[in-house]
Amino acid sequence: MQVPLMDLKAEYEALRPEILEAMDGALDSMQLFLGPNVQALEQEWAERCQAEHAIGVGSGTDALVIALKAMDIGPGDEVITVGWTFIATIEAIVLVGAQPVLVDIEPDYFCLDPELLAEAITPRTRAIIPVHIYGHPADMDAINQVAAAHDLKVIEDSAQAHLARHRGRPIGSLGQCGIFSFYMSKNLAGYGEGGMITTDDDELAEKARLLRSHGYTSKYEHALIGYNSRLDELQAAIVRVKLKRLQWGNQRRRELAAKYDELLAGLPITRPAVAPHTTHAYHLYTIRTSQRDDLAAHLEEHEIGFATHYRYPAHTQPACRPYGLREAKLPETEKAAGEVLQLPLHPYLSDEQIEYVAQTVREFFG
Numbered sequence: 001m002q003v004p005l006m007d008l009k010a011e012y013e014a015l016r017p018e019i020l021e022a023m024d025g026a027l028d029s030m031q032l033f034l035g036p037n038v039q040a041l042e043q044e045w046a047e048r049c050q051a052e053h054a055i056g057v058g059s060g061t062d063a064l065v066i067a068l069k070a071m072d073i074g075p076g077d078e079v080i081t082v083g084w085t086f087i088a089t090i091e092a093i094v095l096v097g098a099q100p101v102l103v104d105i106e107p108d109y110f111c112l113d114p115e116l117l118a119e120a121i122t123p124r125t126r127a128i129i130p131v132h133i134y135g136h137p138a139d140m141d142a143i144n145q146v147a148a149a150h151d152l153k154v155i156e157d158s159a160q161a162h163l164a165r166h167r168g169r170p171i172g173s174l175g176q177c178g179i180f181s182f183y184m185s186k187n188l189a190g191y192g193e194g195g196m197i198t199t200d201d202d203e204l205a206e207k208a209r210l211l212r213s214h215g216y217t218s219k220y221e222h223a224l225i226g227y228n229s230r231l232d233e234l235q236a237a238i239v240r241v242k243l244k245r246l247q248w249g250n251q252r253r254r255e256l257a258a259k260y261d262e263l264l265a266g267l268p269i270t271r272p273a274v275a276p277h278t279t280h281a282y283h284l285y286t287i288r289t290s291q292r293d294d295l296a297a298h299l300e301e302h303e304i305g306f307a308t309h310y311r312y313p314a315h316t317q318p319a320c321r322p323y324g325l326r327e328a329k330l331p332e333t334e335k336a337a338g339e340v341l342q343l344p345l346h347p348y349l350s351d352e353q354i355e356y357v358a359q360t361v362r363e364f365f366g
Contacts, residue, residue, distance in 0.1 A: 001303065001353065001356050002303040003344050003353045003356060004305040005344050006185060007346055008184060008191075011242075011348055019238055019241050022037075022237040022241050026236075032233045034056075034213070034231075037234075038230070038231050040236075041054075041240050042056050042196070044240065044243060045180075045196055045243070048170065049198045050169065050170050051200055052200040052202070052205070053200070053201075053202070054197070054198050055205060055209055056194070057197060057208075057231055058193060058195060058231065059181065059193040059194065059229070060088065060183060060195040062195055062227065063179035063181070063195035065095050065227070066211045066227065067208065068092060068127070071126070071176070078101045078124040078125045079099070079125070079126060080100075080121070080125060080127070080128045081102060081131065082103060082105055083102045083315035083316070083333045084313055084333045087317055087319065089131055089157050089314065090320060090325070091319075099124075101120050101125070102328040103120050103330075104329070105133075105330075107332050108275070110133045111131065111139065112130045112131065112138050112139075113332075114139050114143050125152060127153040127154065128152055128154050128155070129154075129155045129156075129157050130143050130156060130175075131159075132156065132157065132161035132164055133160060134160055134342075135161050135162075135283035136278065136281075137161060137165065137166040137279075137280075138166075140154075140166045144174065144175070147175075155177055156171060156179065159179065159186070160187075160283040162187040162281055163188075163246060163279075164278070164279055164280060165279035166277065171281075172198040176199065176204065177204060178197070178198045180196040180198070182194035182195060187249060189239070190234075191235070192232070211229075212226065213226060213228070213229075214226045214228060253283075253345060254282055256282075259354055259358075260285055264362070268289065268365060270289070271287055272286055284342045284345060285342060286309075286341070288340055290339060292308065292339050299360060299364075305344050308341055313330070315330070343361070
């Protein structure tokens with residue numbers, strides 16, 4: 001049996017008529033410049049995130065860059081984040097001219113360890129970017145407490161955590177702003193690139209809207225130097241179709257994760273932990289084992305898709321060498337890099353497929 005890590009084709013087949021109708025409607029109107037679908041999605045996503053504003057942009061990476069720029073963070077400033085993330089988190093800090101400062105993760109949830117924040121803060125620190133990795137929320141209470149004590153901004157990197165919750169509040173509403181990605185592999189996704197910024201800050205929202213569209217204020221007038229980063233109308237139309245099923249999809253992911261937990265119980269692996277007072281979005285189902293590479297080879301033999309995010313953590317990448325990030329002391333990050341493995345998880349995974357995956361993992365461990 002072949003079991004892909006994710007199955008975009010199965011999702012598309014289920015939604016095909018509605019997606020094609022939405023795309024045809026967008027093209028029929030030809031209102032493609034921040035059109036009605038972008039505007040409607042911004043309102044719908046703001047409501048889901050309990051935020052005053054949602055600003056559609058070209059990608060999750062652009063959302064980070066624009067959020068930082070809207071906060072006037074740039075050369076001479078430091079921004080604290082983690083090495084256990086996709087490189088875009090660090091990349092965005094560098095692209096605005098600021099210096100990334102990395103702290104380690106706590107081992108249970110792979111999120112920024114708030115206990116390490118205070119010692120990383122210097123007079124140049126301006127912001128903290130916690131990453132809600134794999135769909136699990138970071139400890140926002142503790143992070144916000146440190147940030148408030150030092151007058152720091154908090155930007156939630158929520159690219160993998162659509163509608164995850166911390167103490168009943170949606171991710172993306174717990175800092176000065178949140179950023180989301182609609183890349184095709186996300187829980188809520190288009191068929192290309194797209195992103196969103198959420199915030200309650202009127203001034204930040206207005207500046208983000210200017211920055212995403214060349215600083216455009218009126219015909220032939222531009223208030224500031226910005227970017228070409230508008231959310232595409234066709235992608236917005238697709239995302240709006242999928243948004244109707246996001247709650248169902250996330251709940252299905254949680255059910256499948258519980259099934260994995262049951263079927264993999266008793267094996268010498270660490271299954272995903274869920275912190276109290278949190279709702280996990282299960283973008284990925286991540287296990288840990290010291291035999292990760294051998295298990296990966298075994299899964300490949302049996303035609304089961306898997307991933308190893310992040311086998312080579314972002315701060316170890318050649319692109320990050322000029323910024324001195326390799327010297328950061330991140331023992332938990334480096335340990336996790338040799339142990340993590342993601343098993344197939346998506347709403348269209350069948351019970352038969354998940355049982356086959358679990359059986360194959362159990363066979364590996366004898």
